[in-house]
Structure formats: structure tokens, C-alpha cells
Amino acid sequence: MISVKALYHSYTKDESYAVKNVSFDIQKGEIFGFLGPSGAGKSTTQKILIGLISLQKGQVAIDGMDIKKTNRALFDKIGVSFERANVYKKLTGVENLKFFSEMFGVPTENPLKLLKMVGLEDAANKKAGDYSKGMLQRLVFARSMISNPKIWFLDEPTSGLDPNTTSIIKGIIKERQEQGTTIFLTTHNMHIAEVLCDRVAFITNGEISAIDSPRNLKLKYGEKLASIEYIENAILKKAYLSLTDEGHKKKLNDIISSCKVETMHTQEATLEEIFIKITGKELK
């Protein structure tokens, strides 16, 4: 459904790339997670895919069509939820959705129904300018479904939402997938990625370092870890150490013999820990 080959992008049009040699393929009906810390190049990649930034170098095909040669009708199949809520502040929630529904050449969803799905039915007739940040986020999310897209781009759809709303949004995404929608999901929330995505790509500094299903990543990298809190030179420290890696095992021995151990337990690696292990970077 989406195929990206050797994608590069430089905002400064020089050798400093925000996206560097990125390649991946997304199958029909798949939820593909794009995971990385802030500034990794997630939004940049999404913007290139949906044509908001022009393609500098590399190949991108969506629904079998080279995006350099697409016509506007392609956008009848695409829905985009933006990272930053971009809505008309002087229009109400319903008016915002109605206006956008007029832009499409295909049958569109009922605005009120969409607003109800994301819990905005009470605010439907309030001006978007009076919405809270989380409400705006949900409005943009609802708007991205207006044309019943076959391909759905979601940039941080749950950032800044409370856990309850987050799980509603998760439910909607899962449901759409079951109806056959292909989903490109950008996030730095590992939990979301773990429960939703069929496959994830780890991206840092514009480069992808791993692409696989969360399960495979765990099997591959998720050896048992020891999580240990200890005091060294009067400072409380924390470490995650592999129980199979020789270097880590030695370090664990050293800590136990020379420092005061506060807590220690072994655990299955989370996706977050695997991310740190592979990329050497925190997700925040």
C-alpha cells in the first residue's frame, strides 16, 4: 500500500538530513508504527508521504502510484491526522467537519457521528477556539476520518490525551484496521505501539535502525534483563543489565560486590528497553 525507498530529506538543502536513507513497505490493512524520540524525523517522513513537503530524493509510492505523478483524486483515499491541531477556530466542531467533507469527491461520514465517536458530542456546536488542547486533538483525529480513508496517516494521535480517551482512540484505530484500513502511525508512546502495531520502525536522527513486529523484536533482543538500583559514592543509580551479555554480567557482579543494592529484579524487556538497546537513545 505504501512503499518508500531510500528517502532523504534536508530542510537546509545540504548534507544535514532530517531523514536519511529511510526505506520501508506497508502492506494493506497493516498498522505500521513509526517510533522515535522528538526530532527523529517522524513528522518529516509523514509530510513527505502526504505531499506536504516535496520529495527531494528517494522513491515513494502510495496505493501503487508514484507520488511524483499522483493526481488530486488520490487524496480521496487518504486521511491525515496532524500532530498540531490545525482547525478553523471561529467555526464549531461540526462546521469544521462539514466544511472539510465538501472537499472530497467521495461519500463522506456524518460529522456528528464522528464527533460522538471521539467524545465531542457535547462540544459539537461550540467554536473550536474554545476547545481544550485534548479536544482539538480529537477534533483533528475525527476530521481525518471524514472521507472514510483507505490509507490513514496518524501523527501522534494520542499525545496529550488522558488514559481514558487514549483507549477510546486506540479502539477506533483497531476497529478501522479490521475494516481494512492501512495505517501509518507516528508516536513516541511505546505502549501504544506495542498494543496497536503489526510492525514498528525505530527511527533516530532520521535513520531507521530496526523494522519488525513488536513480538519478533522482543524475541530477538528481549533477553532477560536485571533492573537494579544501587548506591555508589552516596549517589542512587539505576541500571538495566542483560543476563546474557558477558560485559553486563560482569558489571552486575561488580555492582553486587562493591555497592549497596537497594532493589533488584529481573523482567521481560519492554519495547522501550529494546528501543534504548538498539538505538542507544531514550524515547523522550
Place this chain on the structure above:
Amino acid sequence: MKRLLAIFRRDLKSSVREFLLLYIILAPIVIVIGLRFFIPSVNAISFQFALDKSIGETVIAEFEKYGRVELLDGRKAIENRVVKADDIFGVIQNQEDDYVVISQGNEDEGTSTIAQQIIGNMNSEEEALAVTYSDIGAKMSSITIYGASSVILMAIILAGMVIGLNIIEEKEANTMNALSVTPMRKLEFIVGKSLIGLVLPVVEALFVVWILNLQNVHIGMLLTMTLASSLIAIIFGFLIGVFSSNQIAGIANMKFLLLFVSASFIGAVVLPAGTQYFLYWSPLYWSTIGLIKVITNEVTWLQIFQYTLWILGLTILIFLLSAGKIKKGLT
């Protein structure tokens, strides 16, 4: 077409919900209503007469019974006074009993014969009294002419400003990104955004003509001039929208535009005929000339055609110079 109308409706809805934009839309209407009340109030003060100094004490005293009298020197001075905006009648004496009443021709019907009647009363005991009536040509008060044309021009320019502010809104909220991932084409966006710049001036120009009761104005000619002039305002609106990062900057940029507009209008009105070619480069100069002549109903279709050609030619030139910047600014 569906998209164009949706964009137009959205702009209108959004504009009337913000005080500043609503004010910009309503300003020409408010001003022309004000003008409407001002024009009759000038006439309603009382009767006014401009008399020749040499006309004699008794005649002056007689006219003073009916209204305010101004004494002027000679026929020329009186004629100049009469053509001014308010309703005033001039009276001069040619010979003993031969009085000439000078009027502008647009005075209220009831008052136009008042001067003759006064003279008639004054001389009722004598027989041979000849009063001739002289119309010096101007058919309309200058308040009406310049008021109507400047308000229509203002409606045109302010509609461009509405476009500019609506584009600034899209830029600030980043909604343009959301639109560019729909099947909407950029040309549809531009044309849709332009519609308000055509509709508002047309509606407001018709309102001006209606409220000032300008029955002799040829509506087809009026709309031709209005629509042609709107094109230039639309381009300015887009330029303001593209170059201003927020509303404040937009209003600051509007000041330059207003300077250009007022220079064109005032120049067209006050510059002597021989020096008007200094203004030929300004499409709004041609708009001013055209609108004034349409309102005074002293224009042929051929002239309208010529003015429109000038406006369109200059507008296309400005468009070619700025199209690249507009296109770039909208991405």
C-alpha cells in the same frame, strides 16, 4: 464548484464572527447610510440664496425674510457658489426688472421655484417681470458624486482586505496543510477565496446606489466597473495575506494599500485634466474616473470598455509580477 462555494461560505461565516472583519465588511454600508442622512440635512437647514451685491437693498431684505442670504460679487462668483454641495439658489439682476435665477438642477422639487416666487411676490404690483431659469449643468451634488464613488471604491478595497485577513487566518492556524491533503486543487482554493472579493463589492455598490437613490445609474455599467476594479483588490488581498504573518502585520500592510488607493482617488478628483496622465499607471485611477462617470451618468459603453481595458491590462501586469510570490506564499 461545490468546493468554491464551500470556501466562499466558510470565509463569509468566519468573517462575520470576528469583530474586525465584520467592521471592515459593514464600514461602507454604515458610511453610506450616514451620507444619506447628511445629504438631506444640508438642504433642510433653510432656504439659501446667493445674491449679487449690486442687486439692491430692498431685494436683499425681501430674500432675507425667506432664508439665509450670501452676498457675492458678480455672476461668476455666484455660479461657483451654486455648484457647491448644498442647495443654494443664485439670483442676479440683468436689467431693471430682469432677474436670473441660477440653480444647479438637483434641488428638491419643492424648492426649485422658490426664488422665482419671491421675486414674483416682490414685484407683484409691477407688470413686466421676466425671470429666466438657468441650469448650469451639474446634475448632482458633489457630496453624492464623490461620496458614492469613494464608498464603492472603499468597499472594493476592503473586500480585498477581507481576503487578506482570511488567508492570514489559514496561515496562522495551518489549516492550509489540512486542505492540501484533500482533493482540493490550489486553483480552487484561490478562486474560492477570491469570490468574497467579487460578491461583497457588488452587493455594497448596489446598496450604495439604492440608498442614495441614484436612479439614473446604469446598473450594467456600474457592475462592470465594480467587478473589474475588484480584481486588483483581490490581488492586493492575496499579497497582504501572503506577506503578513499575523493580523497586526496585515493591517500595517493595508496602510500602504490605502495610501495607494487614496492617492489614485484624490488625484483623479483634484488634478487638472492636463496632468492626470501622471496617474495612468494606477488601475484605481481608472476605477475612480469610471465610477464617477457612471454615477453622474455621463459615460458611454465605449468609455466603460476603455477604462475596463486599462484596469484589466494593469491588473494583469501586477498579477504577473506577483503571481510567483503568491503561489509560493500559499504552500
